[in-house]
Amino acid sequence: MNELQTIRAHHDSLPGPAPQVSAHAWELLAAEAEAERAGSGSHEPTPRRAPGRGFGRVALRAGVVVGLAAAVTAGVIVVRDDGPSPLATRPASAAELLRHAAAVSAGEDLKPRPGQFVYVDRKDVKWTVGAASTGGFEYTQDVRREVWIPAADPGKALTRSTFGDRQMISGTADPGVQPAGTVEYQRAGQCHMEASPAWSPDLGDLPADPDLLLAKTRADAEAFVDRTPPGKAPLSTEEKGRIVERILAMNLVQLAGNPFTTSGQRAVVFGALSKMPTVTMVPDAADAAGRRGVGASIKYQGPDGWEREELVFEPKTYRFLGWRSLIEAAQGGGRPQESLRGGMAVMEARIVDSMPDAPEGTPTFC
Template sequence: MPPPLPSSAPPTTETDAQLIEASLSRPERFGALFDRYHRAIHRYVRFRLGESAADDLAAETFLRAFHGRTRYDLSHPDARAWLYGIASNLIAGHRRAEARRYRALARSAEVTDVVNHDQHVIQRVSAAVMRSSLAAGLAAAVAAVAFMIGPNGGATPANAAELLRHAATAAARQPAPQTGQFVYAKRLEQNWILTLSETDGRGEHTQEVTREVWVSATDPGNALTRSTYGKRSIHKGQVPAPMPTPGTVDHQTGRCTADVLPEENLPTDPGTLLAQIRADAETSVRNERPKPSEDQVGPRVEVTVAFRLVGLAQNPFPGVGMREAVFAAMSRLPTATMRTDLTDPAGRQGIGASLRYYGPDGWERTELIFEPGTYRFLGWRNLTEARDGGPEVLRAATAMLESKIVDTMPYAPAARAC
């Protein structure tokens, strides 16, 4: 699905409304809006639906915006809420379609109204197992509440908010990459993969992947991802043929790792940042179709705020002052609980906290894990509650093994473009 036409104009400081108005007579100008927000919308969709749906739905968001730009209210200079509203509607439609497909499979062993479905499954599985480490990076940062013991056995924070303020202080000490340098991140991921097949039915699998990422601080196209696939577990069904075997090493180049780049056009004052995100969330929720009832608006706004903060927190190097602002903004969320018994995917004991919220698939819980005494981020886990009251199901987890700024990037002659 092609995105809107790329912009041929130089970088602009025009407002979103001005770009949209200009695109009415010069359609190519809409490309500047695409360049400005595609990464954020892609990240939002990816967190809600996963990597396999993110490319298409993010592109569809801008395609619909492009075709509907004549109806945009030009009195609003910032178009973010408008774009998030379109994306939210597409996400809701995607989930309804998935639910209908599952119900159809449950009713019949043979599905006759799905064309080339096996090929579709292969494509979905391939996309899922190849998802970017930086997309999975800090998704549980919505929990936003580490619990830790002082470096010398001192007093622990009185509550989650106090803890996150400490985390914000620690984040403020993080150095920023300079021109010519690269951001390097190494993660161990546990990816949960869902497949749907006419012959095998529903399948559930997990696979460990160690991902190393190098991204230029100034050129997002100059990036390399090295993925080393580890052990895989079958929870239900059969292992799909496209799932990489343990020991497989894959190299990719290009903008697939651009989530490590600084965020733009966002305030670094925590209160202003949170207020802007909440205002955008409310506008987005009220623009959803079908229109939510008034008593649904508040809870949906809070979930949307959480998702947006997650999207910002995924980035280990989001720009000067931004990581500090994100954690400080999260410290103002009231729904976190302390945890002292957490373990990251690499087996390291940590302390942290969790946030329970009602997401698109029901109740979810996310945990952010820190090293006691240093506030160093260890990893995260995301779990969903079984609808039948059974044990929680681990959906994804990541251990941050290393994150630093380096001067060079390896050369991989066999790397493929992402």
């Protein structure tokens, strides 16, 4: 568990973790549930990311969570809200909203020629909480992520991260945080979480039917939860069910945003999400860049309280804007209030003819 906590503390949600990282993440989910039940709370307070931001949201995948679905104009995907709705009726429910989004995504795609690259520009909000010699800390930090994906070999993708200002929530600064203005490059294969589709051999073979995708994702989650580590007490049926629902929601949301997910695959993901009975509609939502939209939300019980994954879409076109993750905590007077625990906003995606030369060296947290 310490290894995963380190990954969660020092990684910035680059596209899809390798399979072994996903497995470690699932093990952490089970361990957290067991700790909850035992009331131990004994694990060492090391820095960690919000669930699903810095580790595997999938046996299929959850981060970099980047949606490529948006308006295609002359080979450029821009995220904007203009013109009438392309569909005849406004969605009356989250399930209908997701079906609308699936229909829009199914008709979009960027098609780079050999020698070209898909360029994705997005804003990430990363959340970190933990403890250091100076005491506990909690903060969010804005990061601009730029990803170049070669048409000929997506496995040679390059990510450039430009770190922005940090917003302290409590405590003093984490000594390991990258200061504002720090720029880091990551080549595919350099780190635990690769800018490469190699994190999952199943990515190119995702079921083309929403029901089958939902069933496969749930079966993968259940298979993991059914494995009891040696020396650990089996989880109760209730605990297993809670963890499965959490994994299921995180995996599908991250898969929706993975930059290596095609528009057609993303449409299937939206279709699968539309079939989840726990999905609800958020009439007025906002992505990580503050753009207003309409949201589809999935709420589940996490180790620290109720959590919620929220996909945000343009209110007229239903194109994917990004996602947010929130956690509910009791405030003064016992009233629950949500706090942001991470998010992503797609700013642009387009076809380009080159990508920058990355300097030698390894990212700080790799």
